[in-house]
Amino acid sequence: MAPVTGTLTISGSSTVEPITSIVAEDFKAKNPGVNYTVDGPGTGDGFALFCNGETDISDASRKIKDEEAAACEAKGIHYVELKIGIDGISVITSPANSAVTCLSFLDLYALLGPESQGFAKWSSANALAGELASLEGFGDSHAPYPDAALEVTAPGEESGTYDTFVEFAITKIAKAREKDAVTRPDYTASGDDNVIIEGVSGSDTSLGWVGFAFADENKESVKLLEVDGGKGCVAPTPETIASNEYPMSRPLFIYVNTDKEATNPAITAFVDYYLSDAGIAAVTEADYIALGADELAATRATWDGH
Amino acid sequence: MTRLTALDLRVAPRRRRREAIVRVTFAAAAGLTVVVSAAIVLSLIGNALSFIAKVDLGALWSDGWFPRRGLYDIKTIVAGTLIIAGIAMLVAAPLGIATALYLSEYAGRRTRSILKPVLELLAAIPSVVLGFFALTWISPNLIQAFTDAPLFSMASAGIAVGILVTPLVSSVAEDAMHAVPDYLREASYGLGARRRTTSVRVVAPAAVSGIVAALLLGISRAIGETMIVAIAAGATGGSLFGLNPLAPGQTMTAAMTALAIGSDQVRGSALTFESLFFVGLLLFVMTLTLNLASEAFVRRVRRQY
Amino acid sequence: MSATPSAADLVALRLRGGGFDWKSYVLHGAMLFAMLIALGILIVLLADVAVRALPVLTGRPIDFLTSDLSSRPARAGIAQGLVGSLLLVLFVAVLALPIGVGAAVYLEEYARDTRITRFVRTNIRNLAGVPAIVYGLLGLAVFVTLLGLGKILIVGGLTLAILVLPIVVITTSEALRAVPGSIREAALGVGATRWETVRSHVLPYAAPGILTGTILSLARAFGETAPLLMVGAVAGTFSAHGGLIEQVTGPYTALPTIVFNWAGQPQDDFRSLTAATIVVLVAVILLVNGTAIVLRNRYDRRW
16 A cells, blocks of 8 residues: 555543553654654543544544533544453552452442542442442442542543542442432543553552553552452453453544545545454553454444444 | 135935934834733733623632633632742742842852852743743642642642742842942941841841842732743633632633633634633732732832942 | 941051951852852752763663653663654644744834833843743633544644743844944944834844744753653653654653653653653753853843
8 A cells, every 4th residue: 555644633532542542653664755644642532632623533432422522523523443452440559558368339339420529548439339239230348448548530521530439330330229320429530641650559448440451551569450240350461351351441532524535535545454363463562452353343344333 | 725614514315314214214123012912901901801791700719720611710810820829939938038138248259159050040941941840840749749639739739830930039139238328238247246136137128129129020020920830830711719729720821721722712602712802811910910010019129229 | 436437447447457247158158068069059950960861871872862762761762752852842843933023123123112012121021931731721721622632743833932932032032122223323324114124233233142042942942741641751661753844743852851751750760761852851951051152142242
């Protein structure tokens, strides 16, 4: 294929950023006339730019929300959604925290949900956990929790990782209890995954959540907890995430602005490369989990047919 | 013999024209500085007013600073700023004044030739570097070793800001002490006082206005410091109101940085773009007040001598 | 003997030995302690950063200096930061130097001491004390948004130039003020106009001071981060663009912004990369500052 020229502006999820960055570098090596900019302010911020027509491709660690899709439509922006990989959300604590090895969705809601504002210690959530114990389908409660300081470092609301965590662990219980589906506001929020790893590893009885790839890379600094989503405690591994046995595995997407393709052939060529075997290998190079053969074929079919 | 009249003393027209052009150009350059000031004030006020008009005023006195949830609790970030500036001055004031006193009254050529470059070197180090140092060395070795604080804390950022500000305080305080005229010292020594008495009871009180000016400048610099707190104080996504220095916290400058790296560039329903300027205006007013106060004290020193 | 000792008594008491003067020792000790802390912090900081940077600086130094940003730490380099910082400093020099010197010359040589000139002087002093991030806001509001220029290097250059301008004015003013009036009078006495006086008599004598001040403010601009983040220096990766025109009208980064971004990267290897970048950054700044100080000492005239 003859080399193309053009400019690619890509923004969005800080989780997907490393993958797209690798693909962009390799793509440029084959097509020197292409210039790119890739950054990762967060899935939400990425969509804000994308639906304002400022970016060509948006990385996302969750599906586009209804409000965002409406914003895109209001600006006349057409796009195609392509699943490119899988990641898990890992709940992490300090390696020094030996008292906790598994948490269920019930526990996560009790410790991190909207009703937990002000819980300075793990044990403060005991009462709430007791109330929740009657709810079915969210795993077994692991209360009583240790009587230790609860320091939470986790993604902020611009992050798709935040949204996905809320979707998995908080939303259904919140609805059952008629509360807002948000986490407690009083924690150290950061879009930087390294900040989260550092924050969690920096104190003995910390708690947080972050993409599996980042957690796995920093295995020496943090302890990955098992999660019980109603079917028992499952440890996060590439296998359990790929097979969906791990209850918090989530797909990673790229959203491509199809209107811009007409004037910018670099976009088409780039996505072609992204979905090719050479390009999609970036997913595993960045320590994420590759799509299964069927899913990859489905994505390619979506792209070819758009 | 040609008679010279006053008209002959006038310069040739070409030179006069060139002189006029040069004068106007330079005046324009000076005028540009005023334009810059006006631009700063106008852009800050304009967007800040837009923010006040649109924001739900209750959000300005809520539980914490979470701009993406529409909570813009001002006291959270002001408290964070003041706590970090306070810790910074706890470091910079003694270090700065002590080094200034030594340089002014005690130092011989050799100590001076070591101490001055050390302070100038510290002053040259960019704040990003100090932020990295705070995160990777100050926090684990000075804070976490003695308390059970998390890695990101206002204390570690505060200490780093103190290091940043020390050369400034030292330099201004030293200038103030240097400005104390020698006849005062000579009078003191003439009465038989020793160096300590002269320094502490004569020079320092005489230079007090200048020392106060130094401290005010230091506080102003500490309040305006951005990169150290953005890297080391944590809470970049948002922060609940808190006064514990051993916890993470957010300052006005860190809040602005967090907004800028996000979607503030997109103006829309969220008020993040305007909130950026609102906080900026607050910061500008605070530092301007401190700087003007500092100048007033420096004028007092000049008037005295 | 009177109730209060006279001066003679005090001196006599001192000379004949009046006990151990522990307070002096305490004061001396406190000051030495303060100096040791200042020195110690500097040494610890430089040493800690240098040690962290060793793997990169000894392992792949040339590669590090010539590679582009990458999300693979083994391939990441600071070439784009070096180019960006260099271009930004050039912008600052070209813009801030002439305007700053011009404004200072006007204020020192031409302007009469009216309320307006006093106001302008106070205004410049205040501008010098405004936090850097506020200049970033100015750049964002005026250049990026109002003029719609976007997040390009020119905007970063303009913002930094405005930031540095007051400092250039102040240091130039001081250098001009240090030139004795007799020099000016010599020129005026033979019929030179103001500008001719300044050009041929004042500026040459003030040049070393002006140069030193400018170099120091360029070093300051080199290390600034917050304003660049406000006006949109790239926070991720981007490809190196083509020629000069594309470079200044496209996305950019600088060494300090690279430090900030890498300080928050998840891989351990990025820690070494951050430290290595800091080593380069601090080395350049110290070199520039050192040069300025050497120049100042060499050309420092005694009147």
